[in-house]
Amino acid sequence: MKPNVAAAKAALSHIEMDENPATIRSKSRDFFWYSPLLKDRLDHVQADFVVNPASEAEVIEVLKTCYAHDVPVTVRGAGTGNYGQAMPLAGGCLMHMKNFNKVKSVYPGGVIAEPGCIMKELDDEIRAASGQELRMSPSTYAMATLGGFIAGGSGGVGSVRWGALRDLGNIIRLRVVTMEAEPRVLEFRGEEVPRVSHAYGTNGIITEVEMPLAPAYDWIGIFVSTEDFDEAMRFAADLANEDGILIKLASVYEAPMAKSYFQRVNAHVTERDHLLGLMVAPHAMDAFAIFAARYPGARVIYRSDASDWPRAPGPVYEFGWNHTTLRALKFDPSVTYLQVRYKYPDHFELVEQVRAEFGAEVLQHLEVLRENGKVCFAGLPIVKFTSEERLEEIVRRHEEMGCMIFNPHRYTLEEGGRQSTDQRQLDFKREADPKGLLNPGKMIAWDDPDWSYDQIYAYPGLLPKEAAE
């Protein structure tokens, strides 16, 4: 440990820390290993120490102390992100928010909470208090933290109704601490929220969150199978377009994904069955039954409120979004995935083009979501990994066909997003993190403003592999 890091650690010794080397290693890692490219590049990455602040005052102390000692600080929640968001590329201090997790208030339409709240536990508390719940959450709901979702997520279960986290109105207010000699505490609302949301903690640390809420229901989890892929896509998108039928999730899994990867489901499907995973409000079930009967090849094989399956499959959302990839990886560690956007009104056609070109090399996993008021698809296809070059080619071909790729084989904000500088985030980093110590290496615009995106960005400050081994 370098002397400056050791000094910072010593100065923070009154705050809870993890000292066990195995814990330090595990808390230095997120779900970057979904990507073979990131696994190759980041597997050795590890923080020097892990600190667990329990309050804004302790967060300020960590930031102020690390600033004084020039120690990088990477913040994380549960580390369920897949883009290496929470990987401490330059080592230093890993600030884990698990203890900073109180619910402050719940009102009709909103909640105010600390960032370390685990989303499912937060929702349990909100539901008990008010019959409401968060509008959207990742499939890692049972582990993920609210702050981590805001800083590193983009949408998920609930996006079929509410759109993406970045859409106007899906975050009400963020309270943020800067990393300066004297950290400042700022409140961001409205136009200012995007300065720090989805910024991976590169330009401020979120210490309080105000989020809009939706009514909570005992959502019915449903699986539907059909041998016709087009019917599966239409069913999912048409259901989302039924204005009177309230749903929270509509996922499409191309065959043989359900047979090959979905334990507890695979006994109920064949190799030829495409699967739909749905969450429907209980009071919409009559309407859902009428709707489903319109699709001649579709069979409702499971509903959570009336199941005869000997072994319950668990929450249907734990098959969707990034859990699909996780389940596939358990059975076949050689696969990986992509993040694709099939935009309205070309979404059906684009998916068919991709299927025609790649066949089983790129198995379709679609999530229905709303974008600018229109129902379309996010794709998280399961990709057979053969080589880095082939993966890059698959990405390139998607883009040539007109699909938008949010590349999950990159650890920078720009490359995982729209491959362009977010001026608001860069400007705020200049104000809030003058020494560039917050989650270093994640914002290309900060490190290398003239980067051309013609190859994978490699952060010069990345810990060398040898040092860690």
Next chain:
Amino acid sequence: MKPNVAAAKAALSHIEMDENPATIRSKSRDFFWYSPLLKDRLDHVQADFVVNPASEAEVIEVLKTCYAHDVPVTVRGAGTGNYGQAMPLAGGCLMHMKNFNKVKSVYPGGVIAEPGCIMKELDDEIRAASGQELRMSPSTYAMATLGGFIAGGSGGVGSVRWGALRDLGNIIRLRVVTMEAEPRVLEFRGEEVPRVSHAYGTNGIITEVEMPLAPAYDWIGIFVSTEDFDEAMRFAADLANEDGILIKLASVYEAPMAKSYFQRVNAHVTERDHLLGLMVAPHAMDAFAIFAARYPGARVIYRSDASDWPRAPGPVYEFGWNHTTLRALKFDPSVTYLQVRYKYPDHFELVEQVRAEFGAEVLQHLEVLRENGKVCFAGLPIVKFTSEERLEEIVRRHEEMGCMIFNPHRYTLEEGGRQSTDQRQLDFKREADPKGLLNPGKMIAWDDPDWSYDQIYAYPGLLPKEAAE
């Protein structure tokens, strides 16, 4: 009074009745007089007696007795419909549901209530019990009954989010009594609901309703003005397409409607100002402010939570939907209106075509709604009435341009709808009303199956004008 009618009335004398001739006349009338054509044809129409049942047992007694005596029965709620739905064309018994108005149960996502509940009072009770409210309601919310809305309405405030009443999932269950020697009580769910919803009480009497609910908020009423009509349309539709901004109403009023017809608003606008009426959830107001700032010509001139207007304008929804026409008629009894559907994706272009053709003869009043998941416009334009022939020509020209017209100058289900037989409703009328006594004259398919729609249908059983005068 004919002997059979008198006999039925006498047999029902233990149920509450209205005896005052002025009351009988007023309870025989709905808002048909919005239409000069209906006013001309139906102004003399009047029931022989008015009965006010307070329970399903009393409804059954009314139906059974009138069946035995061959007396027509027309059911009504508050009579706020505009298509003459509740006009007792053949006289007879007018069954008024005002006393049949208990809330039976409220649960997360739904309510069970009697049909005579006034919608605003029902919502007050639901809100107090559970923080929920009905998904949609007419602008006559403060007067209209739940049963009347279901039997004679189509959508309204809330349709911008939930679509139309007829969309799958917007009515959960209806309990219905038939008009036979021994009336049967039936329960309709799912596929069976459309047999009797929006059937004007022609084929059964609704005695219990189960409706889905949405969360209740202290909606902020907002007026926005702009001198650019295209900007007004875009603002309204774009706002509805913002997936993260929860709204309940988005209305567009072409200039000089606000100046000419909207008391308490007109001091705050000019002759050139187009007006938007909006209802936005309180927790979406930050996001709304960002959104509104993107429209350079748009000015927020009123918000109900922070108003400096010396005289409050009242609920913003009481300017929208059919209240707009009511306000216009107060200032200019020579106007009337239409009901138009401008479908996605041609909605903007169709409105501009209509404006170009008719100018001030047809002033645009648009309501944003969702149809098959897409945001589009319902039009309730204010039309200068010159003659029946010209009005028919205006309707025809709209249809030629590709607009759909729900003609409010007709009193039959078919002519006010899609000009075709609803086989489900006709089939059920054969079962439930074998003598054809329920709201006679409103279903052409029952009276004259070969009707060609080449002229206004004239029910042969309509009370003659002389008889009433």
